[in-house]
Amino acid sequence: MYTTSQSQKVRITNDMLASKGKRLANFVIDYFIRIVLVFGFGIVVAIYAHSVGDEDILYAMENMNTITEYLIGFLFLFIYYLIFESINGRTIGKYITNTKVLMIDGSKASSDKVLMRTLSRIVPFEFLSFLGNDDKGWHDTWTDTVVVDIKKYEEIKNSRNSISEIGVEI
Template sequence: MQRKYHYPSEKAYASKGKRLANLVVDRIIIYIVTFLLGIFAYIISEFLGIHDFLVFIEQMNAFEELLFSILLTLLYYTVMEATTGRTIGKLVTNTTVINEDEQKIDFGQAFLRSLCRLIPFEAFSFLGSEGRGWHDSIPKTFVVDIKKYEEEKQIQQGLDQLGTNTQEL
């Protein structure tokens, strides 16, 4: 009987430094996307004569800007993590997000992770020794360093195989 190994050990978790790098890179990407949307709105306005979108952007109040930022952030994280298990930040740091069954997360988990990022003071949830924030623990996901995680899986598979070979004797 082969044992299914659950939950990566804390050794495989992405370090707090890598998690911070993920945040910084992803924030920069979101700012770039926002800038590109502004350019896109200008192009539509200038060249296609559709001025409504540009006027709407220019006249956004603080609440509308906040709402736009939240929606863009939710969209970015949800789509990236649901489709690839990674964001641009995670690609840069060679980390990925997995669920309790050590599989790629599904759309629901990705959306819940994204929503949890909006919890006030969520960033302080990383101050514990485990290094998992609320946007990890609530949807039951883990951000792991791919290299460390793969090494851990190989060791565990070797131990499982050793146990299987011993039982056959």
């Protein structure tokens, strides 16, 4: 249940969940942003290495093996999702699609749940798991979290709050 400032509760229901299309858009946008961040980081490191004359760093970057590339990718994935979803439950993709991560009871996702969501994204093909029947990915199911469409969530929450205020004296 989500507790509002008036101590009224709103239960997360399936009609509040983000659509598969929005979930896919979140993934694509966030993936693109992570690629840009990794590329930008590589440029900064290369400029630094060139400015201090450290050819070893440049050589290491040019001859990086696949495992190291994956580890760097996972590091950026980890940092990106952990920071953004811990702060307010929204990555850049979620800002663009107007979606947000919440606990299944409607509360803000706790730091430990965000950490588990982030770690579970490392599972191969996990990013495709939300395409199943219930619009929830493994990282949602394993952590008791959901991604809601903020507009739908607010409309339903406000509607339920309005109904519960009928007959209440002011």
